Amino acid sequence: xxxxxxxxxxxxxxxxxxxxxxxxxxxxxxxxALWAEExxxxxHAKKRTSTGYTFTIALPPGISFKDFYSKLDYFKDxxxxxxxxxxxxxxGKMAVLQISTNLLGNYFEYPRDYPLxxxxxxxxxxxxxxxxxxxxxxxxxxxxxGTTGAGKSNAIHVIVNSLLRLPEPPLIILIDLKMxxxxxxxxxxxxxxxxxxxxxxxxxxxQEMRQRQLLLKKSRCVxxxxxxxxxxxxxxVLVIDELAELKDKDAQEDLETLLRLCRASGICIVAATQRxxxxxxxxxxxxxxxxxFSGRLCYQTISDVxxxxxxxxxxxxxxxxxxxxxxxxIGREITEIQTxxxxxxxxxxxxxxxxxGLPTELPTNRDVEGMGSAGHSANTGANISIVAxxxxxxxxxDRKRTD
Ligand SMILES: Nc1ncnc2c1ncn2[C@@H]1O[C@H](COP(=O)(O)OP(=O)(O)OP(=O)(O)O)[C@@H](O)[C@H]1O
Ligand SMILES: [Mg+2]
Numbered sequence: 084x085x086x087x088x089x090x091x092x093x094x095x096x097x098x099x100x101x102x103x104x105x106x107x108x109x110x111x112x113x114x115x116a117l118w119a120e121e122x123x124x125x126x127h128a129k130k131r132t133s134t135g136y137t138f139t140i141a142l143p144p145g146i147s148f149k150d151f152y153s154k155l156d157y158f159k160d161x162x163x164x165x166x167x168x169x170x171x172x173x174x175g176k177m178a179v180l181q182i183s184t185n186l187l188g189n190y191f192e193y194p195r196d197y198p199l200x201x202x203x204x205x206x207x208x209x210x211x212x213x214x215x216x217x218x219x220x221x222x223x224x225x226x227x228x229g230t231t232g233a234g235k236s237n238a239i240h241v242i243v244n245s246l247l248r249l250p251e252p253p254l255i256i257l258i259d260l261k262m263x264x265x266x267x268x269x270x271x272x273x274x275x276x277x278x279x280x281x282x283x284x285x286x287x288x289x290q291e292m293r294q295r296q297l298l299l300k301k302s303r304c305v306x307x308x309x310x311x312x313x314x315x316x317x318x319x320v321l322v323i324d325e326l327a328e329l330k331d332k333d334a335q336e337d338l339e340t341l342l343r344l345c346r347a348s349g350i351c352i353v354a355a356t357q358r359x360x361x362x363x364x365x366x367x368x369x370x371x372x373x374x375x376f377s378g379r380l381c382y383q384t385i386s387d388v389x390x391x392x393x394x395x396x397x398x399x400x401x402x403x404x405x406x407x408x409x410x411x412x413i414g415r416e417i418t419e420i421q422t423x424x425x426x427x428x429x430x431x432x433x434x435x436x437x438x439x440g441l442p443t444e445l446p447t448n449r450d451v452e453g454m455g456s457a458g459h460s461a462n463t464g465a466n467i468s469i470v471a472x473x474x475x476x477x478x479x480x481d482r483k484r485t486d
Pocket of ligand 2: 237
């Protein structure tokens with residue numbers, strides 16, 4: 084071997100894998116080694132991603148997806164073994180092979196410390212650039228999507244618990260119509276588990292938004308941020324796990340109204356769903372309202388179509404099948420992240436958090452109706468308790484903290 088070839092090989096062996104440039108070559112060599120020329124999978128498209136490549140591969144008659152999938156380890160070994168993540172998913176008659184350099188770890192614990200920058204900071208995940216802390220208040224709406232088991236509810240645990248530990252936590256309304264896993268938060272958030280209460284809570288929120296808008300107008304402030312320079316209005320974060328369960332037309336319309344109009348008034352929305360298809364929404368305009376989710380968190384989806392619905396691009400389908408792995412899209416920027424894992428059973432420390440503004444005295448509905456400016460005096464903040472004044476839920480929330 085002459086010196087030039089030796090240097091070339093060294094570059095190939097050392098530098099190219101670091102840049103991920105060796106991956107296409109490895110894939111071609113693997114296909115050539117495994118299948119004879121007459122009957123060989125063909126690379127139909129190749130796309131560079133932030134950490135590797137995605138190949139769309141056409142399978143000829145006689146090679147099933149299962150056959151192709153069974154060769155996953157060969158692709159992994161030739162592309163770098165443990166230095167890469169590989170996945171193969173089916174997309175119609177094609178197989179989508181994804182190989183990415185394994186710079187991003189597959190598991191992170193919920194961080195104990197992170198910079199509490201901004202108004203409602205949340206450590207949403209680790210990227211190859213380190214921990215990404217997003218400010219929910221500036222989004223202010225986040226759509227979380229992905230297939231079952233991909234990590235949506237964990238993201239909600241992370242978001243809610245991060246908000247609760249803030250020195251000035253927002254009021255959190257958590258709608259969980261699947262009644263699955265948020266009971267441990269019942270003393271910390273307004274937990275709503277039935278559709279009737281959910282409908283009323285949304286109607287109340289719209290009412291609250293209107294009151295806030297009036298108050299802002301009266302105080303000549305364009306938004307809550309300006310208003311809070313002189314006075315105090317508490318942020319409200321509405322969290323909905325499984326949007327598709329919200330099957331009531333009025334509730335959906337209220338949600339749409341909020342999405343369109345509540346930005347300035349300190350009401351933020353986090354909504355998670357397996358597939359926010361327009362079909363689950365009785366109102367046709369939901370597609371438009373969806374554009375107000377300026378934050379998107381897309382875990383693995385089963386199809387390109389699902390990914391497009393959540394992310395407005397198909398990349399969610401090419402994510403490796405690692406729980407907690409997602410694409411975070413804010414504006415035009417998309418970052419691959421690994422959400423830290425927060426085990427709800429270990430969240431004992433939640434009780435030590437300052438009270439999340441839970442109302443201890445609840446006004447009656449009549450008080451709320453006639454509230455006018457009294458309930459919204461600039462110094463008492465935006466009488467968030469109206470949300471909890473729904474009689475059905477009042478009992479549950481009318482309790483004083485004991486710690
Ligand atoms: N970020 C993460 N890191 C490690 N493991 C995770 C992570 N997120 C989720 N998991 C694991 O995957 C399981 C399922 O996650 P989760 O309940 O969040 O999924 P989901 O998307 O809400 O699913 P479904 O749509 O069925 O409600 C968790 O119980 C946990 O074991
Ligand atoms: Mg879930």
